[in-house]
Amino acid sequence: MGGGGEGGGASSSAVEPAAAASPAPSGAADKPATSAPAPAKAPAAPAYIGPPPPPPRKERVPVWAMPVLAALPLWAILYGGAFGERSDEKASDPVSIGAGIYRSSGCSGCHGPSGGGGVGPAMADTVKTFPVFADHVAWIEAGSKPVQGQPYGATGKVATGGMPGFSDSLSKDEIVAVVCYERVTFGKEKPPPECSAASPDAEAAEASAPGE
Numbered sequence: 533m534g535g536g537g538e539g540g541g542a543s544s545s546a547v548e549p550a551a552a553a554s555p556a557p558s559g560a561a562d563k564p565a566t567s568a569p570a571p572a573k574a575p576a577a578p579a580y581i582g583p584p585p586p587p588p589r590k591e592r593v594p595v596w597a598m599p600v601l602a603a604l605p606l607w608a609i610l611y612g613g614a615f616g617e618r619s620d621e622k623a624s625d626p627v628s629i630g631a632g633i634y635r636s637s638g639c640s641g642c643h644g645p646s647g648g649g650g651v652g653p654a655m656a657d658t659v660k661t662f663p664v665f666a667d668h669v670a671w672i673e674a675g676s677k678p679v680q681g682q683p684y685g686a687t688g689k690v691a692t693g694g695m696p697g698f699s700d701s702l703s704k705d706e707i708v709a710v711v712c713y714e715r716v717t718f719g720k721e722k723p724p725p726e727c728s729a730a731s732p733d734a735e736a737a738e739a740s741a742p743g744e
């Protein structure tokens with residue numbers, strides 16, 4: 533009997549102290565929020581340095597060549613004309629063309645290089661002998677054989693027949709040119725229309741002259 537109080541003893545259940553709150557995980561809080569350092573700003577990329585830019589292209593055609601090239605077609609025309617069928621008349625004026633013919637066709641051999649005369653008469657009076665241009669041309673074409681022993685021209689001189697005709701060896705244009713040369717250079721005649729009409733320059737000038 534007795535005792536009673538058994539039991540009821542204080543329960544020894546110790547209250548275990550609450551487990552200490554587990555400490556905050558060390559370190560976690562310590563870690564700076566921005567633990568990862570922001571990546572350093574990347575340095576500006578260096579400007580691209582590649583191979584140096586190519587030097588400016590050379591002009592394909594040098595500037596000085598432009599007028600030369602531009603003149604080529606004109607030159608071709610003149611060159612072609614100079615050696616074409618109606619060659620010499622295209623290249624220059626009849627009087628200077630005639631000067632060449634006068635020398636190359638033998639006129640100078642009989643009439644003198646300066647028209648002073650020789651086997652043939654001097655050229656100074658040629659315009660008096662042939663006041664009409666066409667008669668002068670016909671004379672060169674036929675020569676003096678057909679009128680040998682007869683008076684010829686406007687002054688009535690008698691032909692010896694010593695001058696050959698040139699209708700076979702010279703073209704009509706060439707004869708006109710040499711006639712121009714004789715009349716203008718030796719005969720001191722003002723250039724007649726026949727001598728400018730044969731010039732392409734004069735033709736072109738006439739064609740482009742307004743109001744003509």
Ligand code: HEC
Pocket residue numbers: 634637638639640641642643651652653654655657658659661668671672676677685689690691692693694695696698710711714
């Ligand atoms: C072989 C010499 C000879 C040659 C070459 C010759 N002539 Fe003559 N020419 C004469 C003779 C000579 C006369 C005078 C007519 C006669 O006696 O038959 C004459 C007369 C002329 C006359 C007339 C002159 C005048 O006032 O009486 C003209 C113009 C003339 N010749 C132009 C020419 C021309 C242009 C050429 C060349 C394309 C030429 N002659 C070549 C010998 C020549």
